[in-house]
Amino acid sequence: MFSQFALHERLLKAVAELKFVEPTPVQTAAIPPALEGRDLRVTAQTGSGKTAAFVLPMLNRLMGDAKPRVVIRAVILLPTRELAQQTLKEVERFSQFTFIKSGLITGGEDFKVQAAMLRKVPDVLIGTPGRLLEQLNAGNLDLKNVEVLVLDEADRMLDMGFAEDVQRLAGECKGAHQTMLFSATSGGAGLREMVASVLREPQHLQLNSVSQLNEGTRQQIITADHNQHKEQLVHWLLANETYQKAIIFTNTRVQADRLYGRLVATDHKVFVLHGEKDQKDRKLAIDRLKQGGVKILVATDVAARGLDVDGLDLVINFDMPRSGDEYVHRIGRTGRAGGEGLAVSLICHGDWNLMSSIERYLKQSFERRTIKELKGTYQGPKKVKASGKAVGVKKKKTDKKTEKKAPAKTATKRKTANRPKSDAPALVSRDGLAPLKRKKPTEPAAE
Structure with a gap:
């Protein structure tokens, strides 16, 4: 029960209102030391309740009577707009019976409108590093009095190149803070x-x-000959698997748009989500998927983190992700909060080594699956021996005792006898009369 934690009664009221009964393992482990003001480094799987594990202790620290807001007291940094928007909703839900106000700063929104919001000085500021740094450089953001700093999905922020931005923002939190x-x-x-x-x-x-x-998620691979074959496999899976909602991941925006067009042409209700879509379209795609207006989302890794959708039980990797961590986040969209899911990766010859390295990273072996109707010719690399030589290739045995080496001169004669005559013209002397003998290749040139 959440009553075991030393949380303010207004926060416990919000928890009860939201029908949170039993804390998850990450909440049980993280909330007590967080309430003590300890700095924490927490690693836990997606969908495990990490957001509540830092939001509740943060809000508890900020609790008090209504006062004029003059400084930003807490900052939550996140890698993507979607995750920032989702976190804002969670903060607002847990703080609904308090005087704490929150604000959101992300790319894709009007810069001046955001600056006006910052002048109202929210207690909790949630945002992405790039846009927060822009507001800081413009003189619109003061972090000197921050009491709590949260870095969520920190590994993803590093992957996206935000390391320096995060360091700079953290350095602006001058006072003693958690x-x-x-x-x-x-x-x-x-x-x-x-x-x-x-x-x-x-x-x-x-x-x-x-x-x-992701122990609740079955992980399978299906081999494919080429991208067109992968598209056929996607159509088959969407037509034959039982699922409520599905996400198909690609590595590029171009491939996401292409696959989206193919699915629309076959009357699937589908949205596409990638970095070139404006904020309005991205929000619409996620909202329609959450509400059930569409069952399928084609996306790049912009949707691999923080996207929490009820009923999402099928993930298809059209392209294999480029790292084990990215794979973990992709398939973490399904099988959340103890549920079950299915993750299928489509593997061409160019994906096999990457897939194998992810298996080693996870210390798991993915289930091999074949669809009879669409079985291709590529079934993985040929088996090799430990020595690296292909199985079935036998080396000729030679008996060293009976083997005799031919004398060097004999070998030379045999080679010369079999050599075809040269078509090169004969060399003659300068007067054109006496033929000259060709020099042997081994003879040194005359000085």
Whole structure:
């Protein structure tokens, strides 16, 4: 029960109103030390309730009587607009019985309107690093009195090239403050550097090893000959799998638009989501999927993080993601909060090595699946021996005892006898009368 935590009664009232009964493992582990003001480094799978794990302690720290708002007291940094919008809704839901006000700053919105909102000084500011830094450089943002800084999906922000922006924004939080860093993966050296620079003696909470992520999701691969074959497989899966909602991931915007057009042409209700879509279209696509107006979303990795949609139980990787962490986030859109899901990756010859490296990273072996009606010729690389030589290729055995080497002169004669006559013209002397003998190739040229 959430009553076990030392939360303000108004927050517990909101929790009860939202019908939150049992805290998830990440909430049980993170909320108590967060309430104590500890810096946290938390790794937990997507859909595990991470947002509430940092929002509730943050709001509890900001609780108090209504006062004029003169400084921004908490900042939540996130990698994408969609995740920022979703987090804003969660903060507003949990703070509905309090005097705490929140604001949102992301790209794709009017800069001057956002500046006007900042002049009203929200208690909690939620945003993406790029646009927050623009407002900071314009003199519209003051972070000197921030009490709580949250970096959510920190590994994704690094992947998107926001490392310097995040460091700069964290550095602007001059006063003593609590920092909490959350992600679904352990990340690499870049994330370790960020942890070292922005967190002070953090408590590390590892809720899941990477091999335990998405245990409720079946993970399959289907081999394909080429992209047209992949498109046929997508049509077959959408026609024959039982699902409520599905996301199809591609690596490029061009491929997302192409696949979207193919599906629309076959009367599927589908939206497309990628970085070139304006904010209005992106919001419409997500809202229609959540409301059930469409069942299928074709998207690039802009939708791989933070997109929480009820009933999303099928993920298709048209293109294999470029890293194990990205794969974890993609398939994390399904099988959320203890539910079950299906993730199918379509593998051409160019995807096999990438798929194998992701299997090794996850310490898992994906289920191999064949669709009889669309079975292609490519079934994976030929098996090889440990030595790296193809199986079935036998080397001729030679008996060293009986093998005799031919004398060097004999070999030379045999080679000369079989050589075809040269078509090169004969060399003659300068007067054109006496033929000259050709020099042997091995003879040194005359000085």
